[in-house]
Amino acid sequence: MNVLLIGSGGREHALAWKLAASPVLTKLYAAPGNPGMEGDAECVALDVSDHAAVVAFCREKAIDLVVVGPEAPLVAGLADALNEAGIRVFGPSAAAARLEGSKSFTKELCDRQAIPTAAYGRFENALAARDYVREQGAPIVIKADGLAAGKGVTVAMTEDEAIAAIDDCFDGSFGEAGASVVVEEFLEGEEASFFCLCDGRTALPFGTAQDHKRVGDGDTGPNTGGMGAYSPAPVLDDETLARTMAEIIEPTLKGMAEMGAPFTGVLYAGLMLTKDGPKLIEYNVRFGDPECQVLMMRLKEDLLLLINAAVDGQLGHVSARWRDEAALTVVLAAKGYPASPEKGTVIGGLDVASADEGVEIFHAGTALKEGALVANGGRVLNVTALGKSVKEAQEKAYRAVDLIDWPEGFCRRDIGWRAVEREG
Missing domain, CATH: 3.90.600.10 (Phosphoribosylglycinamide synthetase, C-terminal domain)
Structure with a gap:
């Protein structure tokens, strides 16, 4: 198989490393890739925001499958353009990618499907958001509604900090992502990450991890895209995973299919393990970074075969095995x-x-x-x-x-x- 991998970060390097080990692989391209990936893939200077150029490249190189690493191209509809051109792609449609592209979309889905999550309010002006914070008190969580490269979330321990975060959003610190703001209840517990491969109907559990978002030792300083991770997450035991599948993942797939946006790709649930059980913090529609790196190190299976099963609606016929390490x-x-x-x-x-x-x-x-x-x-x-x-x-x-x-x-x-x- 000829495969095109979209992306240039550590997540994509880990995916390239794992895909390159597949005996099914004929040729792997990475767009744009990075110097570390050159041992596993041919890096190509392709503007991935130009969907027509990506389609043309796939036709020229007889690409059998496109694997999209980052979220931005998915939210922008790259998977739709490839599907319309008859090119197989691993990643959700723009409609399904709203699970990450709009926090308020996900919150509304949780309301409809009775998925456990934090109470929230959505606001399109700073005044109303500030009033809500004063009503609720701190600690409280402020989130830019759209994509903000992992930096649009503030866990505010005081009302003043929350109001400053709201003002940052509406003053343009996160661009269009902050045009509306979601203000959430502060959940107490331990965070963990749970991944599934999805084919629109079936979700295949695909590993657990815990990451470290804050920049400094002892979980201090500002939030980042992630300063490290480990897998498996010991806090996610079998009972908690079973509840997560039944109460969060399966209702999500059902709800997305019912609205005509079946989810195919990687569904990454950020969970808070509260005294009442697992609650959804947020969804991502791709592998986490740096969680992907630890998952790829532990995966025993041929990643390319599993991805093909997801694209072809055959996840019910495969399994994922993991190293004990x-x-x-x-x-x-x-x-x-x-x-x-x-x-x-x-x-x-x-x-x-x-x-x-x-x-x-x-x-x-x-x-x-x-x-x-x-x-x-x-x-x-x-x-x-x-x-x-x-x-x-x-x-x-x-x-x-x-x-x-x-x-x-x-x-x-x-x-x-x-x-x-x-x-x-």
């Missing part, structure tokens, strides 16, 4: 992230750092400049390791981190701390 990834970010990361600094030592068995380094924001590997984003590298326990995976990952020569980079030093504590 834990996987953990540490994000190396450029100094200044998440506000103003420094770009162009030189990175060395990756060959030495990745030499240990069970260690993979996925590129998230790199470029080549005059033959040198340089930082080209906020989150730059994902140093990922397998271990018999989360603690062992953590130790291997940080050993590798310490072998990388990049003084301008930084990372959290406590990724996986909850799971390590549980292991004793």
Whole structure:
């Protein structure tokens, strides 16, 4: 099979690494890809926002399947354009991608399907949102309604902080994403991530993870796109997963099909495990980043065969098996992230750092400049390791981190701390 992978981050590098291992694969292209992916895929300079250009490329290269990594092309309707051209694609339609593209859409679906989630209000002006915050009190959660690259959420511990977050949204800090705001009840509990592959009717459970959103050790500082993750999530036991499937995932698939927008692709449920059971925080319509990296390390199956089953409506006939080992990834970010990361600094030592068995380094924001590997984003590298326990995976990952020569980079030093504590 000839496959085109859309995207350029650490998630896509992990997907490319796993897809490249499939005996079914003939040729893998990545658009635009990144320097780390070049060992697994041919990177092509393709404007993925130009749907006609993507379709033309697929026809020219006889592409059998397109795998869309990030959310923005899905919300923009890339899967629709490919489907209309008769090109098989793994990823939801624009109508189904509203599960991530509009937080208020998902909240309304939860209302209709009686899916457990936080109480909320949706507002199109700051005054009404501020009044709601004053009525409800703090702590409270402020979310830009649209896509904001993981940065449009504020968990406000005071009313003043909540009002400042509302003003940021309506003042244009998140562009169109902040044109309306969802204000949510603050849920108490532990967060975890649950993934399913979906074919429009069937959801195949596809692993669990926990990530670390805040930039600093001890879960301090501003929210980011994710500073590290580990899998599996020990807090998601069999009983909790069964409730999540019955109370959250299955009603979602049913509701989407009933409105004429069946969901095909990856459904990523961000969960809060409350005293009353799992509640939905939000949906994403693609693999998490950096959760994808730890899932790909643990997956025993041929990813390409599973994706084909999802696209062809055959998920009921396949299963996903996982390694017993834990996987953990540490994000190396450029100094200044998440506000103003420094770009162009030189990175060395990756060959030495990745030499240990069970260690993979996925590129998230790199470029080549005059033959040198340089930082080209906020989150730059994902140093990922397998271990018999989360603690062992953590130790291997940080050993590798310490072998990388990049003084301008930084990372959290406590990724996986909850799971390590549980292991004793």
